[in-house]
Amino acid sequence: MKRLLGVALGILTAIGGFVDIGDLVTNAVVGSRFGLSLIWVVGVGVVGICLFANMSGRVAAVSGRATFEVIRERLGPRAGLANLGASFFINLMTVTAEIGGIALALQLVTSIHHLLWIPVGAFAVWLVIWRVRFKIMENVAGLLGLCLVVFGVALFLLQPDWGQLAGQAMAPAVPQTESAAVYWFYAIALFGAAMTPYEVFFFSSGAVEEGWKVKDLVQSRINVLAGFPLGGLLSVAIAGCAAVVLLPAGIEVTSLSQIVLPVAEAGGKLALALALIGILAATFGAALETTLSSGYTLAQFFGWSWGKFRRPVRAARFHLSMIICLVVAIGVLATGADPILITEYSVVFSAVALPLTYLPILIVANDPQYMGKHVNSRAVNLAANVYLVIILVASLAAIPLLIITGAGA
Amino acid sequence: MILTDVLGSRVLNSEGDLLGRVADARFVLDQPPGQLLAGARLQGLIVSPHSAGSFMGYERNDVTRPWPIAQILKWWHRGSFLVLWEDIEIMGPETVRLREGFTAYHPGLQGAGPGQAPQR
Numbered sequence: 001m002k003r004l005l006g007v008a009l010g011i012l013t014a015i016g017g018f019v020d021i022g023d024l025v026t027n028a029v030v031g032s033r034f035g036l037s038l039i040w041v042v043g044v045g046v047v048g049i050c051l052f053a054n055m056s057g058r059v060a061a062v063s064g065r066a067t068f069e070v071i072r073e074r075l076g077p078r079a080g081l082a083n084l085g086a087s088f089f090i091n092l093m094t095v096t097a098e099i100g101g102i103a104l105a106l107q108l109v110t111s112i113h114h115l116l117w118i119p120v121g122a123f124a125v126w127l128v129i130w131r132v133r134f135k136i137m138e139n140v141a142g143l144l145g146l147c148l149v150v151f152g153v154a155l156f157l158l159q160p161d162w163g164q165l166a167g168q169a170m171a172p173a174v175p176q177t178e179s180a181a182v183y184w185f186y187a188i189a190l191f192g193a194a195m196t197p198y199e200v201f202f203f204s205s206g207a208v209e210e211g212w213k214v215k216d217l218v219q220s221r222i223n224v225l226a227g228f229p230l231g232g233l234l235s236v237a238i239a240g241c242a243a244v245v246l247l248p249a250g251i252e253v254t255s256l257s258q259i260v261l262p263v264a265e266a267g268g269k270l271a272l273a274l275a276l277i278g279i280l281a282a283t284f285g286a287a288l289e290t291t292l293s294s295g296y297t298l299a300q301f302f303g304w305s306w307g308k309f310r311r312p313v314r315a316a317r318f319h320l321s322m323i324i325c326l327v328v329a330i331g332v333l334a335t336g337a338d339p340i341l342i343t344e345y346s347v348v349f350s351a352v353a354l355p356l357t358y359l360p361i362l363i364v365a366n367d368p369q370y371m372g373k374h375v376n377s378r379a380v381n382l383a384a385n386v387y388l389v390i391i392l393v394a395s396l397a398a399i400p401l402l403i404i405t406g407a408g409a
Numbered sequence: 410m411i412l413t414d415v416l417g418s419r420v421l422n423s424e425g426d427l428l429g430r431v432a433d434a435r436f437v438l439d440q441p442p443g444q445l446l447a448g449a450r451l452q453g454l455i456v457s458p459h460s461a462g463s464f465m466g467y468e469r470n471d472v473t474r475p476w477p478i479a480q481i482l483k484w485w486h487r488g489s490f491l492v493l494w495e496d497i498e499i500m501g502p503e504t505v506r507l508r509e510g511f512t513a514y515h516p517g518l519q520g521a522g523p524g525q526a527p528q529r
């Protein structure tokens with residue numbers, strides 16, 4: 001019974017924890033401009049993140065060490081640095097975007113300008129990282145994030161023309177109002193949002209924090225394979241709401257209030273309140289995860305002691321580096337840069353960095369010295385190879401498309 | 410001199426012909442026990458004619474997965490060899506010069522230990 005509860009809790013937190021500011025913004029923007037004609041990308045991204053998160057969770061459970069530690073040790077400092085450099089930069093950008101997201105959500109609730117909420121949000125993130133136990137932190141943020149289910153409910157309440165939505169989703173085509181370049185630019189952004197690199201680093205370091213062993217592999221696989229796709233459905237619901245309300249009205253998403261507009265229209269104040277709690281929990285949870293990921297990757301590269309299972313005094317550099325990351329994020333946001341815009345750029349750049357993140361994971365998941373008999377199966381390797389090709393194409397196309405389309409304008 | 414100074418250095422034979430670049434250094438843990446591990450002794454350098462990049466773990470002969478990444482990395486480092494410390498004449502900051510009549514060993518590792526089958 002206890003085990004069953006553990007599995008259920010794991011799935012629920014995986015669902016609630018899947019969506020972050022990148023998914024929220026990108027899905028709403030895409031829904032408001034392309035309807036559901038890009039929704040297939042969410043599917044491609046979710047399968048990809050399941051594949052690689054599962055791999056990196058397995059590395060952590062079998063070897064007892066975080067994936068990035070193994071990468072640093074096996075692939076050497078130069079390959080490790082390439083991986084760190086790419087993912088850390090994206091990570092820092094994502095931290096900034098998430099903290100901006102927290103501030104925007106609080107602005108919607110209180111009408112106090114988001115610039116004033118930024119230091120408060122960052123401080124709260126730091127406090128939780130410093131004080132709260134890993135498991136509690138994960139579960140509370142994940143469960144509250146489930147409030148985002150209200151987007152799915154809202155989609156039903158809006159009573160859309162399901163045939164038309166299904167038509168857009170099943171037979172994707174570039175809308176007449178948009179160019180092919182813009183379509184593919186947003187395809188890459190959506191892919192980057194679903195496969196953000198921090199998720200795998202956080203997942204494997206979290207496995208070490210929670211002390212996973214080989215016997216926990218089944219549970220971790222269920223969490224990923226059930227939780228992430230259901231979380232992906234939340235993304236689809238967000239895009240669907242935007243497609244039903246914002247697309248016909250010709251509203252382009254440039255702020256958080258537009259993202260929640262369909263929910264308010266469908267379900268009134270109560271639904272709006274739930275959506276705001278969900279967004280706050282999702283961005284706050286993701287801010288915790290990205291901040292921790294920054295600390296994890298830095299500490300694991302340089303060989304510092306790390307982890308929330310140690311008291312801060314025993315992992316001083318780990319905690320200090322996270323504080324510096326938060327201060328940098330505050331500094332960037334204090335310039336008045338639009339958090340929504342930062343988010344849009346962060347998902348595109350994360351697509352650029354993906355090959356450097358995911359190729360090393362594939363290599364170490366195949367290393368018999370660490371993995372014993374738990375190395376990747378042939379089927380997983382085949383799928384991973386297919387994904388590496390997709391990732392490489394997306395990565396190479398991202399910057400040219402960013403320039404050609406003027407960031408999707 | 411630290412290892413970073415040596416990695417990537419050009420490797421010349423005694424006549425001054427370029428053989429490749431230093432891709433890796435190989436150590437043997439056979440010294441008296443230290444704090445964490447036994448003391449390490451430099452066995453030799455791995456010279457790769459095409460790239461000074463990392464072997465990514467594929468210097469071990471029994472690691473052949475995942476296809477095609479393992480094969481690509483092995484091909485990348487084709488023709489690489491191990492020269493023992495005794496065969497190194499000068500280990501300078503920019504170039505490494507080998508002694509006349511040095512022996513080029515196969516760079517592959519069998520299991521956890523070093524493989525030393527003569528190659529040429």
